[in-house]
Amino acid sequence: MKNPNANLSLVPFVSVENMMRLILEIGVETCMVEIAAYIEEDFRRWPSFDKTPRVASHSDEGVIELMPTSDGIDYGFKYVNGHPKNMKDGLQTVTAFGLLASVDTGYPVLLTEMTILTAMRTAATSAVATKYLARKGSKTLAMVGNGAQSEFQALALKSICGIDNLRLYDTDPAATEKCIANLQAAGMSITACTTPEEAVIGADVITTCTADKQYATILTDNMVGAGVHINAIGGDCPGKTELHKDILLRSDIFVEYPPQTRIEGEIQQLEDDHPVRELWQVMTGASDGRTDDRQITLFDGVGFAIEDFSALRWLRDKIAKTDKWQHLDMIADPDDPRDLFGMIERERARSN
Ligand code: NAD
Secondary structure, three states, X not given: OOOOOOOOOEEEEEOHHHHHXXXXXXXXXXXXXXXXXXXXXXXXOHHHOEOOOOEEEEOOOOEEEEEEEEOOOEEEEEEEEEOHHHHHHOOOXXXXXXXXXXXXXXXXXXXEEOHHHHHXXXXXXXXXXXXXXXXXXXXXXXXXXXXXXXXXXXXXXHHHHOOOEEEEEOOOHHHHHHHHHHOOOOOOEEEEXXXXXXXXXXXXXXXXXXXXXXXXXXXXXXXOOOOOEEEEOOOOEOOEEEEOHHHHHHOEEEEOOHHHHHHHOHHHHOOOOOOOEEHHHHHHOOOOOOOOOOOOEEEEOOOXXXXXXXXXXXXXXXXXXXXXXXXXXXXXXXXXXXXXXXXXXXXXXXXO
């Protein structure tokens, strides 16, 4: 097998096709279980990372963001967009690509599609949060918003948290039908619901993953009973939320990186000093998670750079044992490092 990093000027690249081949070989649930383990490992060493709220460029229609982080050995970033209006034009709401580089040389060591990888890492993160925060023995998930992320969310909660009962709701019934068709072999009991109120009946866990660039109210206070765990995933931009403020006031709120979540998450509806706990501290035992069965726990998930870094690390390790990548001639690397100009001249001589 070729070593992906044998020649530093040739960058290993994972195309969409190779990502799909890799997932088909490993299995999507196994991929997410493995990515979740990388996320847990990185969350447990949270203080060793460079952290910054992502750099966002907003427009009327959406947002384009860069998400960088480093642990001092590797540096990673993701380019990601969020354009809720794209769906009606036949385009994805969220697309992404990402890069991992060596801090030692600054040379990239991996470039990859990240639209699919983001769906897996987002679902893995929800599952890790659910594992730590939901009531033990939780079995039923209400999935509100049945778009691109939804099957990944359901399968990660199945394989990591033991959820086997799925209640689906989307304002567009075609999205729910698509989700049911995609999950028919998943071994879950699935119910299509016609209202969000119906979807949350008997749910131990509620995941909201809708796309709308506004302060939406996907869940109202009366829909959330004692003991429920909520993953609020779709509200991830200023002016884009999913939960009624009263739910937040009744919940214990857990976040990834407070300086980013205060700008982008559900908690943008609250005062700046409203108490929240950090998920990584729950994992290390530095902070309480769920302390009783009647508590409402809310994971206000906006997606943080360390989750992408974990997914990139997983992918780099994974492709080293496969042929699911190709070399990209992306780094100009003349034999004499000072003679960049001469490299062009030598190419002229070669091509004449
Ligand atoms: P998508 O456009 O494929 O799906 C969104 C679905 O929500 C659609 O099927 C739409 O019909 C449905 N919807 C819209 N309003 C609704 C409502 N009021 N009630 C029920 N359903 C409703 O988008 P996606 O790729 O699945 O992403 C969903 C959301 O998750 C987006 O807002 C995206 O920005 C966000 N997201 C967050 C993270 C994170 O890390 N937190 C990662 C990826 C995506």
